[in-house]
C-alpha cells in the first residue's frame with residue numbers, strides 16, 4: 440500500500456508535506472521514466488525508512504510526494520528513478536516490484552482551508568497551492584500574508600476579524616478571486632490599484648463592513664462584476680460618485696455610516712435589497728441650493744462641457760491627467776448636459792423603493808426615503824426644476 444501526490448516546487452524544504460495535486464495513477468511506466476532523464480532537481484529521502492520520500496522535478500515544476508509506502512519497495516523505486524535520471528537504459532531498470540496505486544490511494548488535492556485561531560495559523564508551512572477557499576479569521580493578522588497571494592486558484596478569501604490596515608495591490612493578481620471578506624479589520628481605504636486590477640472581471644462579493652473607511656475611490660465602480668457589497672459600520676461620508684454604474688449589483692448595505700446624501704447616479708441602480716439604516720441623512724431643501732455657477736462660463740468649463748456632451752475622445756496622451764480625472768467625474772444636469780465645476784447643486788427626496796425591491800428602513804421613524812443630489816448646468820435648468828417642484832408641493 441502506498442500513497443503519492445504531487446505538489447508545486449518551492450517553499451518548505453521538508454521532504455513530506457501536504458499534498459497539493461494528485462495524478463491519476465501511481466504507476467510509472469518505462470515511457471515516463473524516460474522523461475526523468477536529467478529532470479530531477481532533488482531527492483528528499485530523510486524519511487525513507489518510514490515509507491516517505493519526495494522527488495522534486497524540474498519540468499513540470501512539481502514535487503512528487505510518496506507516503507505510506509513499503510520501505511524496501513520505495514528504496515528500489517527511488518533507485519530506479521535515480522538511474523533513469525542519469526539516463527540508464529530503461530529496459531534494464533528493476534521496476535517489476537512496483538504495483539500501480541488504486542485511485543483510493545491517491546490523495547485528493549486540498550481545496551479548502553479554514554483557520555479560526557492564531558494558534559492554528561501556519562507560520563512555517565506554505566498554504567497548499569491547490570486552495571480555492573481560504574479562511575483565516577481571528578488570527579490577529581496585521582497585513583495580508585504574501586504567501587496567500589501566490590494561490591492562483593483562490594476563489595474565496597475570508598480574512599474577517601483581523602487587524603489588517605492596508606490591502607496590498609497584489610491582491611489584484613488573484614485572477615480567480617470571486618469573494619473577498621474583510622469584515623471587522625482596520626482598513627482606512629480601498630486603493631485605486633485594486634479597482635484597476637483583474638478583480639474587475641472576477642470579484643462578485645466584497646465585504647468591507649466594520650472597518651474605518653471614509654471614502655471609496657471613483658474608480659471603485661470599475662469593479663463591474665460586483666453583485667454583493669457590504670459597507671456597514673464604516674465612516675463613509677459619501678458613496679462612490681458613479682455608484683450607478685455597478686449594473687450587476689443586487690445587494691448593497693451601507694448602514695451606520697456618515698452619509699449626508701446619496702450620489703445623483705444612485706438612481707440608476709437596480710437592487711434586490713438595500714440597507715442604509717442609521718446614516719445622518721440631511722433634510723433635503725431644494726429651495727436652498729449651493730450655487731457654484733460663473734457667468735459667463737470659464738473657457739475651461741465650456742471646453743469640458745463640450746468634450747463630454749459631444750463625446751470627443753480624450754485621454755492622458757492628449758490632456759493633463761488632472762483634467763482627465765475631472766472629466767471622469769463630470770456631473771449630469773437634469774437636461775442631460777454635462778457640467779464640471781460650474782453648477783447648481785441641491786438635494787431632493789428619493790424613495791429607495793425606486794432602486795430596490797426590499798428596503799430596510801433608513802431610521803426608526805419608518806422612513807424609506809433618502810436625500811439624493813441633483814445638479815443643474817444653468818439658472819434656466821434650476822428654475823424649471825423649481826417651478827415643477829413648487830407646483831407638485833403646492
Ligand SMILES: [Zn+2]
Pocket residue numbers: 772773774775776815816817820
Ligand atoms: Zn441643464
